[in-house]
Amino acid sequence: MMELGLVSKDTTWWIFTLPAFFGSKSLLDGYVLFSLCMAFLSLALLTWAFAVGGIAWKNGRNRKGSLSIPGPRGLPIFGSLFTLSRGLAHRSLAAMAWSRSNTQLMAFSLGSTPVVVASDPHTAREILTSPYFSDRPIKQSAKSLMFSRAIGFAPNGTYWRLLRRIASSHLFAPKRMIAHEAGRQLDCTIMLRNIANEQKLHGFVSLRKHLQFAALNNIMGSVFGKRYDQEKDSEELEELRDMVREGFELLGAFNWSDYLPWLSYFYDPFRINQRCLKLVPRVRKLVKGIIEKHQQLNESEKLSDNADFVDVLLSLDGEEKLQEDDMVAVLWEMIFRGTDTTALLTEWVMAELVLRPEVQSKLQLEIDSAVTDKSLTDADVAKLPYLQAVVKETLRIHPPGPLLSWARLSTSDVQLSNGMLVPANTTAMVNMWAITHDPHVWDDPLEFKPERFLVANVDVRGGDLRLAPFGAGRRVCPGKNLGLVTVNLWVAKLVHHFKWVQDMDAHPVDLSEVLKLSCEMKFPLLALALERGGALLP
């Protein structure tokens, strides 16, 4: 497998050479050591002072094209690590790019890692669709959690192309998405009942836990063909939730050693390595157990359209056949990607609707007139333009991955049309949040106005870089259709069955963000869910 440059460099040599200096009798130890340190420090300062973009851009790395890539120096050694390691990185980067007019491309350093960030649609397209940006830099935690064998982090090559082919022609094939609709409906029905019960019991609803449970069950159903009952399966469910939570924390944690490899020898505040080592056997045991059960049950059966992902992977033959450990990685990744994104996007939509009763009423009117006596289906939902517009406007204001979640890595020098050249081995980010909030790209970017999408038909699936919350190009999100179909159906049903009202005194809606693996509401949405007369619960 190809090694990615970020953490693999040999940085151990100095550990072995330093003791030689300390032990030396022939040198005037203290003086020589002090001079060496001073020389090293001066060199570092000089390199930093002349490197636009910071220390990782030394030796004119940013000046290889006819136009050089501008950017902040940050601090010596650390570059811009302190700015990005806390708070809302997408907002800090947008402020930096806007204040310096560096929206096309800005260079900066994360420790010894050279990074560029694009904050305009044109450069973003060039980066995301370039074949030389089809790799990803891999974090230590992702590597330890086996994700380098899953779709999201596998390096661009035969194996990754095979996984993408399996994803598009088997896992996310349109016939399979249609066949899994019954499961989406079932999870939603259970969610609506639980919401109604909570409203009766407490007088208000905390929506997040319902969405998270529905999303987890929905993805477990599609991937493993297994759905949980909150009461009967509470123990197993808690174990699964705990593993997912731990995985999210490990993948989402900002690990300084990813950018300063030498730090890993003495600084690991999150105990990332130890925790990964503990989690992997638990994941393997769970997933392998499920694979074995499928093997016992399905040996002679023909694969049906509503087969789950395990059945699909087990049915593959010839060059498509995956090793068992690779299957574990692919299946586990689906759980990670598929659960939080759909739940948190639905929560953002509902928060905007609670804050805007007029938008909610307009949506209810659209749904009521399209559906009379039957339950809403995916096909009905696809014909509701205002609903699509509301979801798109939420994706614009609150993209779940404001920096598109995972960065890209250049595999050779890439010449951009504006004259800038991004050297090989550079990490590239796209600040989708900056693009969707840029007044040069969107009129009134801070206003929540779904109507803008009724006049302009914007493709959010990667075709229009003014709004590409699922990325674009070869590594575009393979689950985008599943994500959109799920969120659209759930929002339609939540709004059809309940009137959502803000509890101004006790639980005012707060749209503050927190950036973890994805960007979610800092304070979970609490609102009144009043059952609507015409729409009886299923």
Ligand code: HEM
């Ligand atoms: C609202 C829902 C979702 C959003 C906003 C979203 C967003 C994204 C983004 C921004 C990327 C990176 C794309 C790029 O680099 O160009 C991505 C990659 C990916 N997503 Fe999604 N996603 C969603 C739902 C899902 C679902 C439901 C699944 C699967 C069950 C999924 C599986 C993946 C995988 C496997 C990748 C890695 C693709 C690769 O590197 O080749 N996503 N997603």
